[in-house]
Amino acid sequence: MQFELDEDRSLLKQQTRELLERESPLEAARAVMEDAAEGYDKGLHASLAELGYLGLGLPEAEGGMGALALAAVLHEMGRVAFPGPYPDVLVAARALHDCGDESAQAFRDRVIAGEATCVLARRERLDDEPCEELETHFHDGRIEGTKQLVPFGAHVDAVLAEAREGLVLCERPAAGWEAAAQPTQDHAQRFAELRLSGPARPVAGAERASAILETVDLISALAAAAQLLGLCERALETTVAHTNEREAFGAPIGSFQALQHRCADMLLQTESTRSAVYRAAWAVDHEPELAPELVAVAKAWAGPAARSVCGEAIQLHGGVGFTWEYDPHVFFKRANTLDQLHGSTRSQLERVLRARGL
């Protein structure tokens, strides 16, 4: 038994950390999410594609490296609150691959090469209830429907839309693309309500689509949980460093037991998230029968844990924790975004029970 990553994956993790430290350290990431209209660095997205990062979610025989590698990369991205659609595009590339359809394959190749961006467009409700029946439908070569909270919906080149009839590849602007920005509490995000009304290509029928979306749910939940781990880790480091430096009553505030105990609880949550995320990734690669439960466990744990750890980071920074200038709010906001999306905590809890036949 061994918990540490093997050599290839730990090298990939290290390379990713160095790349991000060089190209997208937290200060740079923050500047991009605040200043760039698209909310991310398109040049860096192209570099990621060039380095093979967009194909990371493909099956191992097709150039992917498995769930452990995916978790390791997204863990690093969480550490710098990496902005942009990368995790969503990664998942869409896998979905396009699984369609098996020729035009989907061709589009997948463009996505992996960084020539086009594509995300899934699924959500129609803004509450947390499961959607009984989709409004979006495909008929006579045309898509009609409105999707909510499409990530970077005004900026991506295409969406893979879930319709009653299956998955439909819709390109901008041909599919009658009308995107209205949906700003949220997380200023790094560029969500949009996307109205589609125009010609599009069906790429998977309803039955195939549901199998594809099962994989999508698994990968995107794992990817979110791994980013949540990175956020926890960074928020804790930042907080401990702050409590070492900041002095009050003649001593560093980190010497006060009240704060030490809260940091200890942050560590407990962070380390437990690490155990949960990597065990889930291990299961996807090596114990597929346990994967649905363990991935749901990891996501259901990581969301609330990260919300708590990043919220504590604000509190333990004191007044400056509430300023835009300091970093904790960036972690806190992202934690909340990831907690509610990619299968909310509530929906993951239900998945855990279903995985056990309850």
Next chain:
Amino acid sequence: MDLSFTPEQQAFRVELEAWLAGNLARPWNEEIRDPAHDSDSLVEVRRAWQRKLHEAGYLGMGWPAEWGGRGASVVEQAILEEALWRADAPQIPNFLGIDLLGPALIHHGSEAQRRRFIPKMLSADEIWCQGFSEPGAGSDLASLRTRAEPDGEHFRITGQKVWTTFGPWADWIFVLARTDAEDRYGGITFFLVPIDQPGVEVRPILQITGESEFGETFFDGALARREHVVGKVGEGWRIAMTVLGYERGVQTMAYPARFERYLADLVRGLRENGTLGRSDVRARLARLIVENQVMRSNGLRTLANLASGEAPGPESSIEKIFWSEYAKRQSETALDLLGPQAQLTIDARHARPDMDWAREFLWARAGTIYSGSSEIQRNIIAKRVLRMPTR
């Protein structure tokens, strides 16, 4: 990364489970409901069970063969502990002897001590209890004041120990006592003391559960032979602290296995009550499952780190806080979800037949206090893991 068990480890589990199926007459849950039993006869059930485990070679598995062990790895020991909880086997009465004193004697004791004490410890002919904590020295153990003064071939021990688990049934007690009042750590010595002598009195402590598994032990010039000092005079603190680390990781899979069995009982109860479909019930049940799975993931990680040769670190503090705080949440949630029936004690009319939630609910309050309270564990994490400044 590799979280799988080797074929040998899996074969060990299969063999063990088959042995358990053939040798465990009835689960502990049924024993305690047998009206013919009282607390003394339940101890005898546990003693008999310990003998069976010993005869089958399942006790002290990590010890050298000379002392009844098989040099088993921490992974095999963890598999054993997990399987015992899954099967709802009785807890052995000599767990303190085997978990703490056995390794102390093997690593720090004399050959004569090993020959004299280990066989009877394993066979449960002699039950051991632990004399570390005192009324004035709990979390701050090194402030202990029980003193030992040389007297010819003996030391005379005077003072009071408390929370001596299994004290009321024990034959021997291993005691930390002060041989030098000036030296906080180096003035502590590790003694083996027979309980059946004029200078020792054990009084049961009535616990909030109504049971008396703990006792307090009074020493009034009690005799300990010089040859029953473990290690040298003044080495007691160091021995006690290293011994606490030897068994690290062995219990790491046991807690989630135990809580998983409790969860199965909870699910059965919810099914019977017809409330498993309620969304508030589902969310709280699922949360308990999630937390227990995360606990198991932490355990697998600890085990994997130990198995790949990494020294055990302060992550044991994380595990201690996790399981003990979880035990409170689990039993409180079970009482909420099952309703007042779960408050009934096992002898009550209409008590649930599978799980003694009433007792578990109360016992859970002890877990966050003993073996280093949650607060002490947080101190350890802050200082040794996060390296936060001291004042």
